[in-house]
Amino acid sequence: MKAVIQRVLKSSVTIEGETVASIDNGLLILLGIVDEDSQADIKWLSNKIANLRIFSDDNGVMNKSIIDVNGNAIVVSQFTLYATTKKGNRPSYIKAAKPDIAIPLYETFVKQLETDLSKKVQTGQFGADMKVELINDGPVTIIIDTKNKE
Template identity: 50%
Template sequence: MIAVVQRVYEASVKVDGEIIGSIGNGLLVFLCVENRDTDDKVTYMSEKILNLRIFEDNNGKMSKSLQDINGDMLIISQFTLAGDCSKGRRPDFTEAAKPDAAKETYNKFIEDVSSKINGNTAIGIFGADMKVSLINDGPVTMIIKR
């Protein structure tokens, strides 16, 4: 499982020109499910992201988590994070989970986060052509692999 986590002032996702999800201050998470991902990885990733201390305290130090600030999370499925670009010019996506398995695991991640988050959760549509807009805060961007 791979997640690209961006600290944002706000973010939204459109499908067919219509905003289907938006958040205020919080995290935009691009989530990739890989072949051997299991439920324990879902739990690990949701806990890691919810409690990652990348928000600033009153002294400007990154010591607060999304939970600490009651922030929101926008979760977008993105299988292209599994793309291996080490050979040739065309990415190899063999490590990405097959769509049915990936969707099931993606939905488990959403359920896990939604049951624990202090703020709001918004999502994209799995497999859709999405247009994501954001105002990055910092910028602060982390890559988490499990």
Template identity: 50%
Template sequence: MKIVIQRCSRASVTVEGQVTGEIGTGLMVLVGVTQEDTEKDAKFLADKVAGLRIFEDEDGKMNRSVLEIGGKVLSISQFTLYGDARKGRRPSFIAAARPEQAIGLYEAFNEAVKAHGLEVQTGVFGADMQVELVNSGPVTILLDSRE
């Protein structure tokens, strides 16, 4: 499982003209699932999201988690994180999990984040989504449960 974590001052996702998820200060997380992933991968990355110290403390150092600052999480499914563009000009998505597997793990990730006491807003799995983000910092962290 791969995730892209972006610290934000605000973020939202819209599907067919309707806002399905919106947060203020917190983390926007793009979530990609591969065929070998399990709920263990989802929980591992959810724990990282909840505890990652990428918000500034009173001394201006990145020393606080989204939990500590009272932030929220916007979670968006993103199979293209497993796009392989090393050959040719069109990415291959063979490594991405099929939707019937990926949706369950994406939901397991979201539930594991919620279990930490965080509010989680989401996009719509498999939908064509319009994502808006004001990346604060900018701070962007890439995590892979297999690396």
């Protein structure tokens, strides 16, 4: 499981002209899933994101988590995070999990993050053509891969 975490002042997801998710002050999380991902990956990644200290304290030091600042989150599925670009110029997405595996893992991740944050997490729509807007705060962008925990 791979996540691109962006600290945002605001973010939204629009599908066919309708805004389906919108937050102020929080995290936009782009989530990629592979066949080998498990419940252990979900729990580890959700806990890591919930406790990641990337929000500024009163001294301007990144020392607070999304929980500490009562921030919000949007999770967007993004199979392109597992693009392979070694051959030619057309990316291959063969490593990304197919929907029958990815959708349940994606939904479980969202539920786990809601538990870890003690609040509702907004989402895009799996497999939809989404327009994602954000104002990246900092900019702060962190990439986490559960296969590289150590």
